[in-house]
Amino acid sequence: xxxxxxxxxxxxxxxxxxxxxxxPLGMTVRSQADFAVDEVEETGLTxxxxxxxxxxEASRVxxxxxxxxxxxxxxxxxxxRPGIYSARFAGQPxxxxxxxxxxxxxxxxxxAGQRTxxxxxxxxLLRHAEDPVxxxxxxxxxxxxxxxxxxxxxxxxxxxxxxPERGVSAAExxxxxxxxxxHRGRALNELLAGLEARPLS
Ligand SMILES: O=c1nc[nH]c2c1ncn2[C@H]1C[C@H](O)[C@@H](COP(=O)(O)OP(=O)(O)OP(=O)(O)O)O1
Ligand SMILES: [Mg+2]
Numbered sequence: 001x002x003x004x005x006x007x008x009x010x011x012x013x014x015x016x017x018x019x020x021x022x023x024p025l026g027m028t029v030r031s032q033a034d035f036a037v038d039e040v041e042e043t044g045l046t047x048x049x050x051x052x053x054x055x056x057e058a059s060r061v062x063x064x065x066x067x068x069x070x071x072x073x074x075x076x077x078x079x080x081r082p083g084i085y086s087a088r089f090a091g092q093p094x095x096x097x098x099x100x101x102x103x104x105x106x107x108x109x110x111x112a113g114q115r116t117x118x119x120x121x122x123x124x125l126l127r128h129a130e131d132p133v134x135x136x137x138x139x140x141x142x143x144x145x146x147x148x149x150x151x152x153x154x155x156x157x158x159x160x161x162x163x164p165e166r167g168v169s170a171a172e173x174x175x176x177x178x179x180x181x182x183h184r185g186r187a188l189n190e191l192l193a194g195l196e197a198r199p200l201s
Contacts, residue, residue, distance in 0.1 A: 007058075
């Protein structure tokens, strides 16, 4: 039995990471771009609301079960910001480089030891666009914000995200290691457990 899912994301980094985790499990993972799904406005006040909006639209347009990821970085010294606004932190034009520069600026007076942060990831799986019982999971990854970028891997805030358990930035971790440790990898494990209890087909 093969299961085909649409990934409700326009983020190439998420598609790469989720694809690497799901494809070996025999799932066929398609990008929402294959179905010309438009980006939805993320009007929710929580990760889960935004993930539901994205999954619902991708499932509606594609006619397939849809997996959405809404994620972000919560920095303690910034009272949890940028949080759900992580992708929009530096306004327009949206870019990881501009977001990272804004984060460094916002933390310029914050000493080492007070730069703790965590990534959050909420995954939502809708079996169809009107699924009234979505599978919802969440996980976080604890770290701290560096004072300068390190590494070339990953995406988003990874060059600034210190991974204490490894002594490197998230952008310095090999892709498989990031997937094993990360908020996204951990949330996906929860999702797979949920799917075992209630399979897609
Ligand atoms: O593992 C990660 N490594 C680095 N940065 C990350 C990670 N996980 C989330 N992030 C950052 C990127 C973006 O600034 C925000 C997600 O925003 P979020 O709206 O969920 O994603 P997005 O707009 O890039 O793509 P889409 O909404 O189409 O899935 O958090
Ligand atoms: Mg987004």
